[in-house]
Amino acid sequence: MDLYSLTLAEVAKKIKAKEVSIKEVLDDIYSRIDTVEPKVEAYITLTKDKAYERAQVLQQKLDNGEDIGPLGGVPIAIKDNISTEGVLTTCASKMLENYTPIYNATVINKLEEAGAIVIGKTNMDEFAMGSSTETSKQKETKNPWDLDRVPGGSSGGSAAAVSAQMAYASLGSDTGGSIRQPASYCSVVGLKPTYGLISRFGLIAFASSLDQIGPFARTVEDAALMLNAIAGHDEKDTTSANLESKDYTKALVNDVKGKVVGIPTDFIREGISPDVKEAYDKAIETLKGLGAEIKEISLEYAKYSLATYYIIATAEASSNLGRYDGIRYGYRAKDFKDLDDLYRKTRTEGFGSEVKRRIMLGTYVLSSGYYDAYYKRAQQVRTLIVNNFRKAFEECDVIMIPTAPKVAFKFGAHDASPLEMYLEDIYTVPVNIAGLPGISIPGGFGENDMPIGIQFIANAFDEMNLLQVAYTFEQNTPYHNEAPTMRGGNN
Amino acid sequence: MKDYEVIIGLEVHAELKTNTKMYCNCSTEFGADPNTHCCPICTGMPGVLPVLNKRVVEFATKAGLATNCEISRFSKQDRKNYFYPDLPKAFQTSQYDLPLCIGGHLDINVNGEQKRIGITRIHIEEDAGKLIHDAYTGDTLVDMNRCAVPLIEIVSEPDIRSADEAVAYMQTLKSILEYLDVCDCKMQEGSLRCDVNLSVRPRGQKEFGTRTETKNLNSFKAIHNSIEFEIKRQIEEVENGGKIYQETRRWDDAKGIGYAMRTKEDAHDYRYFPEPDLAPIILSEEYIQNLKDNLPEMPHIKKERYMKDFDLPEYDADILTSSIKTAKFFEEANDICNNPKAVSNWIMGDFTRMLNEKEIEIDESKVTAQNLAELISLIDKGTISSKIAKQVFEDMFETGENAKDIVEKKGLVQMSDEGAIKEIVQKVVDANPQSIADYKAGKDRAIGFLVGQIMKETKGKANPQIVNKLLLEIINK
Numbered sequence: 001m002d003l004y005s006l007t008l009a010e011v012a013k014k015i016k017a018k019e020v021s022i023k024e025v026l027d028d029i030y031s032r033i034d035t036v037e038p039k040v041e042a043y044i045t046l047t048k049d050k051a052y053e054r055a056q057v058l059q060q061k062l063d064n065g066e067d068i069g070p071l072g073g074v075p076i077a078i079k080d081n082i083s084t085e086g087v088l089t090t091c092a093s094k095m096l097e098n099y100t101p102i103y104n105a106t107v108i109n110k111l112e113e114a115g116a117i118v119i120g121k122t123n124m125d126e127f128a129m130g131s132s133t134e135t136s137k138q139k140e141t142k143n144p145w146d147l148d149r150v151p152g153g154s155s156g157g158s159a160a161a162v163s164a165q166m167a168y169a170s171l172g173s174d175t176g177g178s179i180r181q182p183a184s185y186c187s188v189v190g191l192k193p194t195y196g197l198i199s200r201f202g203l204i205a206f207a208s209s210l211d212q213i214g215p216f217a218r219t220v221e222d223a224a225l226m227l228n229a230i231a232g233h234d235e236k237d238t239t240s241a242n243l244e245s246k247d248y249t250k251a252l253v254n255d256v257k258g259k260v261v262g263i264p265t266d267f268i269r270e271g272i273s274p275d276v277k278e279a280y281d282k283a284i285e286t287l288k289g290l291g292a293e294i295k296e297i298s299l300e301y302a303k304y305s306l307a308t309y310y311i312i313a314t315a316e317a318s319s320n321l322g323r324y325d326g327i328r329y330g331y332r333a334k335d336f337k338d339l340d341d342l343y344r345k346t347r348t349e350g351f352g353s354e355v356k357r358r359i360m361l362g363t364y365v366l367s368s369g370y371y372d373a374y375y376k377r378a379q380q381v382r383t384l385i386v387n388n389f390r391k392a393f394e395e396c397d398v399i400m401i402p403t404a405p406k407v408a409f410k411f412g413a414h415d416a417s418p419l420e421m422y423l424e425d426i427y428t429v430p431v432n433i434a435g436l437p438g439i440s441i442p443g444g445f446g447e448n449d450m451p452i453g454i455q456f457i458a459n460a461f462d463e464m465n466l467l468q469v470a471y472t473f474e475q476n477t478p479y480h481n482e483a484p485t486m487r488g489g490n491n
Numbered sequence: 492m493k494d495y496e497v498i499i500g501l502e503v504h505a506e507l508k509t510n511t512k513m514y515c516n517c518s519t520e521f522g523a524d525p526n527t528h529c530c531p532i533c534t535g536m537p538g539v540l541p542v543l544n545k546r547v548v549e550f551a552t553k554a555g556l557a558t559n560c561e562i563s564r565f566s567k568q569d570r571k572n573y574f575y576p577d578l579p580k581a582f583q584t585s586q587y588d589l590p591l592c593i594g595g596h597l598d599i600n601v602n603g604e605q606k607r608i609g610i611t612r613i614h615i616e617e618d619a620g621k622l623i624h625d626a627y628t629g630d631t632l633v634d635m636n637r638c639a640v641p642l643i644e645i646v647s648e649p650d651i652r653s654a655d656e657a658v659a660y661m662q663t664l665k666s667i668l669e670y671l672d673v674c675d676c677k678m679q680e681g682s683l684r685c686d687v688n689l690s691v692r693p694r695g696q697k698e699f700g701t702r703t704e705t706k707n708l709n710s711f712k713a714i715h716n717s718i719e720f721e722i723k724r725q726i727e728e729v730e731n732g733g734k735i736y737q738e739t740r741r742w743d744d745a746k747g748i749g750y751a752m753r754t755k756e757d758a759h760d761y762r763y764f765p766e767p768d769l770a771p772i773i774l775s776e777e778y779i780q781n782l783k784d785n786l787p788e789m790p791h792i793k794k795e796r797y798m799k800d801f802d803l804p805e806y807d808a809d810i811l812t813s814s815i816k817t818a819k820f821f822e823e824a825n826d827i828c829n830n831p832k833a834v835s836n837w838i839m840g841d842f843t844r845m846l847n848e849k850e851i852e853i854d855e856s857k858v859t860a861q862n863l864a865e866l867i868s869l870i871d872k873g874t875i876s877s878k879i880a881k882q883v884f885e886d887m888f889e890t891g892e893n894a895k896d897i898v899e900k901k902g903l904v905q906m907s908d909e910g911a912i913k914e915i916v917q918k919v920v921d922a923n924p925q926s927i928a929d930y931k932a933g934k935d936r937a938i939g940f941l942v943g944q945i946m947k948e949t950k951g952k953a954n955p956q957i958v959n960k961l962l963l964e965i966i967n968k
Contacts, residue, residue, distance in 0.1 A: 083538045096537065103531050105538060204537040208767035237540050238769055316767055319572050322581025323535045327633065343574055366572075366762035375764060 003028040005483070008074055008168040008222040015073040018062070022055040022073035022117070029075045029119060033166045039147055039486055041139045042160040044080050045088050046120040051075070054117050069115030071229055076111060077167035079158045080121040080138075081128055082213065083202040084108055087118075091204050092136035093126045095324045095331045095350035105202020106237070107171060107213050107230045114229035119167060122157030126352045127321065128173055128206040130154050131181055131424040134411065135354045143185055145450055147489025149408040152182030155216070159186040162216040163484055169217040169226050173203055175210045176309050177403075177428025180440035183216060184403035184453020187442045187482065189223045189470075190216050194461045195435035196241035199234030205320040207313035208239075210432045219480060220441065220471040224248040227463065243461065251467035254475045257291035261469070262396030264299035271426070273406040275446030280402045283443055283454045283473065287400070290476060292469075295396050301388045304381050305430035310422065311365045311378035312433075318362025324350060357418060382433055389434045393459040398469045401427050403440040403453035427455060437463050439470050442479035451479075494694040495726050498702070499651035499687060499718065503664060504642050505674040506618065506682040507550045513617045513641035514541030514584070521680050525623075525634035533639035535579030540768050543568075547641040548591070548772060550673040551615045552782055554643055555592030557667050557789060558610050562779050566591045567771040568615075571761040576633050577620035585616035585644075587763040591772065597667065598791065599659040600809070608660050609648030618642050643673075649688070649699075654718035658711050661685060662813065666790045669815045678709045685714055690735070691725045700725070701735040705742055705749060717742035720749050793818055801831035810839055816854045823860035828867045837863060841881065845888050857891030858884075866894040874898065875905045876955055906952045909961065912945075915953070916961045919944045927966060938962065 003011060003025055014020045030048065037043060058068050078084060081091045083101040085108075090096045108118065126135045133141045133156025141156045143149040144164040151160040155172030159182035162170050172179040174192035183190020192214045203213055215226035228249065233242040263284065272280070288294050326332035326346030333345030351359070365374035392399060405426060414421040431438040436457055443454030454473065458466035474480050512519055515532035532539045555562050569587035592613035599606050618640040623632045645664065651657050665683060668674040676683045690702035705721060708714045720742070725735055738751045788796070790812045797808040811821050817838065824834045838853075842863075846856060866884060869875050875883065875898055886897045898904055906912060919941055920927060930937040938959075945958050 081538075089537070091537075099537065101531075101536070101538070103536075201540050202538045236542060238542050239540075239767075315764060319570055319582055319762070319764070322572060322574065323537070323579060325574060325576075325581060327576050328534060328579060329536065339576070363762065366764055368760045368762070371762075371764070 004032040004165045006168075007219050008071070008217060008225060009219070011168055012071060012074050012225075016062070016068075022059045022062075023052070025073060026051055026055050026075060026117070026119070029167065033120075036144075036164050036166055036486070039142065039489055040144055040160050040164045040166070041141050042122050042151075042157040042164065042166060043077070043120045044090060044092065044123050044138045044157070047084075047087055047118055050087070051117050051119050054112075058115060058117070069113065070225060071111065072115030074116050074168050075119040076116045077120050077122050077158055077161045077170035078108070078118055079124055079155050079170070079172045081124060081173055081204040081206075082107065082171060083204065084118060084121065087121065089121065089204070090138060091127050092124045092138045093350070093352065093355070094137050097137070097331065099330050101202075103202065106199035106234045108202065110230050110232070111171075116229065122155070122161055122170060124157055125154035125178075125354070127204070127317075127355050128154040128175060128178055128211075129317070129354050129358050131177065131421055132409070132414070133157065133182070135352050137352055140411070142489060143408050143450075144484035144486050145187065146408070146448065146487055149410050149450065149488070150185065152185035152404075152408060154178040154182075155190075156182050158216050159183055159188055159190065162186075162188045162218060164486070165483070169215055169222055171213055171226075171230070172216055173206075173211055173213050174428075174432065175207050175212075175313060176432050177425040179214045179216065180428050180431075180438055180453065180455060181404050181424060183440040184443075184455070185408040185451060187451030187453070187479065187484070188216050188218055189220055189439065189441050189474075189480075190214065190453075191223045191227065191439045192431065192437065193227065193231065193463060194241075194437045195432075196239055197231050197437070197461065197463070199232070199237045199240045201234055201236040205316075207316040208320065209316060210309070210313055212432075220439075220467060220474050221249070221252055223439070224252060224467055241461065246464065248463055248467055251464040252471045253468050254472050255291075256287060256469055256472045258293070259398065259465070259469055260293045260295050260396040261287055262295055262297035262392055262399040264297050264302065264392070264399060264401065267299040267302040267430075268401060271405050271423070272402060273447065276402050276404070276406055276452050279444035279446060279452040280454065283400065286476060287469075287473065290472060297392045297395055297399065299388055299392060299399075299430070301381065301384045302430045305385060305433050306422065306426055308378045308381045308385065308433055309425070309429045310361065311374050312382065314358045314362030315366050315375050316362070318359045318366065321351075321355070321359055326350070354418065385430060386434045389430075389436060389457075390459075397458070397465050399457040401455050401457070402443075403427060403455040407446045407448065407450035407452060431457050436460055437466050439466055441470050441474055442482075443477070444479055493730075495691045495729075496694045497652055497722050498649045498690050498692065498699055499653075499657055500649035501647045501651065501657060501660060502686040502688065503645045503647075503661070504618075504684045504686075505554075505645065505668055505676070507547055507641040507643060507673055508675050508682075509544055509546045509550065509641055511544060512639040513544050513547055513615075514639050517639070519640050521677075521682070523636055525632070525636065528636040529638070533579070534635050535581075535638075541584065541766075543769060543772075544641065547615055548774075549782065550641075550671075551591050551613060551643045552774070552779065553671045553673055553786060554645070554668065555595065555613050556779075556783050556786060557671055558592075558595040558597050558613070558645075560592035560595030560610060560613060562774065563589060563591055563593060564774055565589065565771060568766040568769050569763045570766050571616075571763055573759060573761060575619070576631065577622050577635075577638070579620070579635060579638055583617060583619065584766055584769070586614035590614035597660070597663050599656060599663050601653075601655050601659045606650075606656065608650045608656075611646040611648050613643050613645050616642050616644060654715045654722070657687065657718055658715050661711060661714060663790075666813055666815070670787055670790055672787075672815075678711075681709060684709055687714065687718060687721070689718065689721050689725070691722065691729065700729070701737050703735065703738055703740050705740045708742055710744070713742055713744045716744065716747060717749055720747070724749065790815075790818075797831075801825070801835075803831060803835055807835045807839060811835060814853070816852055820853050820860050820863075824864040824867070827861060827864035828871070830867050830871060833867045833870070834863065837867065837884070841884055842888075845885075856888060858887050862887055862893050869894055869898065873905060873907055873954060875903055876951075878955070879903050879905065879951060903952065905954050906949050907954045907957060909957060912949070912953050912957050913961050913965075915945055915948050916958065916965055919948065920962070920965055930966065
């Protein structure tokens with residue numbers, strides 16, 4: 001039986017019912033990885049020994065009649081910027097190619113409390129900076145739907161692993177779209193929760209006020225199960241919200257009658273490829289047909305999100321990445337004549353060009369004489385964008401927009417222009433700026449039969465509404481049932 | 492030669508004596524083996540986040556209240572970015588434009604004159620680690636125990652005009668911080684450090700001269716001497732038509748010279764921005780009022796109380812209250828023996844002399860407040876004379892034994908039996924007719940000789956007042 005093609009919910013049930021042993025599930029998934037991974041290259045590290053050890057412990061518990069948790073025995077992949085104790089965590093960078101954390105990120109502890117098994121660390125854009133996973137210094141991850149195309153980024157490995165059925169679910173991180181955009185490129189569910197819902201302790205920081213960890217899964221139900229496991233206040237993270245916990249599986253109701261879906265026509269402009277526009281229009285009709293009220297809303301400041309983002313995110317990143325200096329851990333240059341030289345050489349050799357570009361940008365916008373005009377102004381515009389969304393949610397329950405302006409592009413398509421790469425995030429970035437929850441779910445296929453994602457956005461901490469609308473859309477469309485064919489790859 | 496005015500401002504860093512560090516649970520204890528009081532958070536490992544230690548805010552607010560500052564109801568922390576091996580995150584979390592305390596002052600006393608020194612601000616920030624240079628291998632070693640130990644930075648207005656004023660300011664500030672029990676103020680351990688900003692200008696000139704900054708002075712002596720040196724240097728330079736460079740300087744106390752640091756001093760752009768991992772610090776009125784209501788009695792208030800309640804002269808009261816440890820000792824001893832003048836004299840006299848010789852503090856000596864009180868009681872009761880008491884005290888200081896035991900062991904109980912003394916007085920008088928004659932002839936010194944003889948006979952134990960009384964009685968008969 002192809003266990004790997006089951007959903008997370010299904011395999012968790014089977015394990016609990018003892019229809020299949022946890023070891024069998026692991027054997028099956030690692031065998032799947034052996035088959036498919038050479039083509040897709042989603043994983044940087046596989047943690048077989050640890051996984052089988054855990055499997056033994058969990059099976060023992062289960063056999064004794066103990067509760068092993070809602071994710072008991074389920075194999076999960078983790079993006080390589082999330083700290084895993086004793087397991088290499090590289091951020092796909094030369095700077096951390098030999099770095100092994102001595103502690104677990106809070107989300108890892110929470111996943112393990114829920115019974116999940118970490119089976120490996122996945123590929124990403126270096127330090128989460130990118131929209132294609134092409135800046136990884138480890139390997140090149142392919143889109144399982146077309147091996148000549150990018151899986152999206154920066155959580156390309158996590159998206160591809162779930163899409164190619166090499167994991168039941170995975171964790172990624174989203175700062176400007178890094179979960180949602182690859183989810184849309186790879187036709188899986190990608191959820192970025194409200195900023196503050198998930199602890200950031202142990203997530204190797206890119207942009208502190210924008211980063212958020214979230215799950216990739218094949219269904220909205222699976223995403224809700226993952227969310228249940230990782231959500232919640234962490235006293236080690238001052239920015240994590242202290243709210244009453246919710247059971248997100250209660251949102252899995254197939255009904256949108258009376259829900260108001262906001263369409264921001266002033267924000268969706270030209271630049272969307274026709275196939276995406278078509279899928280989007282179709283989605284609107286689908287929801288209308290299911291009884292939702294479609295309402296035009298205004299997001300007049302959303303168009304400034306990209307500029308705001310590239311100032312705030314790079315500023316925070318330039319500071320967060322200062323610690324990579326070759327002194328305490330990570331890469332250190334071999335020959336240097338003094339301290340300055342050590343710093344310069346280590347960071348020149350340890351960082352890739354996109355990372356350097358963003359550090360320079362960030363340093364510039366914070367520098368004396370420019371702080372007010374750039375950083376301060378961007379934060380002020382941020383408030384306008386936050387208020388914009390807040391006002392919009394007075395008139396609707398969720399907002400719906402495409403996830404990405406076009407389908408996955410071919411490798412190297414944006415090599416000539418980093419700025420063009422930045423434009424890929426145009427519909428995902430506003431959500432991070434405003435700290436809101438956003439989800440991308442399979443919404444059809446477009447040019448070259450490549451997947452298109454539809455994105456829903458809800459008000460802060462309103463994941464219940466978000467999941468309900470997403471679930472209903474999913475249950476009434478066939479897209480999530482398709483599996484990638486892994487064509488191409490002759491380059 | 493023109494008359495020059497010296498403008499001095501002090502930046503003082505005080506380590507707050509919280510049990511744990513500013514953003515993590517590591518111990519702040521001084522003197523541990525290198526890199527043993529560390530964790531992923533204070534060593535800036537990838538992925539960690541800070542959580543502010545509430546007591547840091549409490550201690551800093553107390554310092555602000557005790558120095559008459561306005562406490563900010565809303566303040567925030569900011570990142571100060573720069574690269575150095577003792578700074579693991581490559582930024583120091585500090586406070587930039589919205590500090591916790593603003594606009595205070597403290598009053599100093601220099602050569603009998605009172606002066607008010609303004610305090611611009613007090614803010615909280617984390618300390619950096621320590622770099623140790625291994626002379627043998629030439630390597631530089633990083634000890635991160637001190638990383639993220641909480642500090643307050645107290646910035647004075649440039650109101651100080653001399654080395655004496657600077658030292659007085661530091662002493663007053665140290666006293667306040669000790670009274671609040673927010674800092675152990677051990678300058679030699681680095682828990683209290685001082686940077687001196689100094690410039691000179693011809694008297695009457697409106698513009699300030701260029702200032703230099705001398706960093707990390709860790710004793711009052713160093714502060715005093717480095718200031719005198721720098722004043723002299725700057726005046727000489729200006730007089731000779733030279734230029735004062737805005738530079739960072741160091742002071743070599745052993746050699747008695749100040750020198751500019753060799754590293755190039757570009758004006759650092761720290762690219763300050765609000766720390767996104769920490770919430771702003773918002774204090775309620777109740778919080779601030781509660782701290783205010785529970786502040787301990789401050790040095791200058793205590794001094795006035797001593798003068799009033801115990802009828803002590805200002806000079807004495809000043810010394811007793813200059814250190815909370817001394818004040819505590821004084822009060823405890825006085826509570827027992829109820830003789831403030833005596834306690835004061837003992838502390839200010841022999842006791843302090845002996846503490847200084849041994850280079851220890853009052854709470855480090857073997858003599859407890861109870862011990863001293865007991866000694867004074869013995870004198871007051873007439874059990875021993877004050878002369879004998881001095882001997883007893885020396886023993887007490889050496890051994891930590893209490894006065895009663897020492898007196899008993901050494902048989903030092905004062906002889907107060909008038910009958911017995913009278914016999915000896917008579918004996919001495921009879922044996923020294925010449926002295927009697929001398930005295931009667933007007934040589935008062937002769938009495939002293941006779942008293943000395945009597946004391947010799949009694950091995951110093953005779954009660955001196957009784958001796959004098961009986962001697963005069965007998966002579967005048």
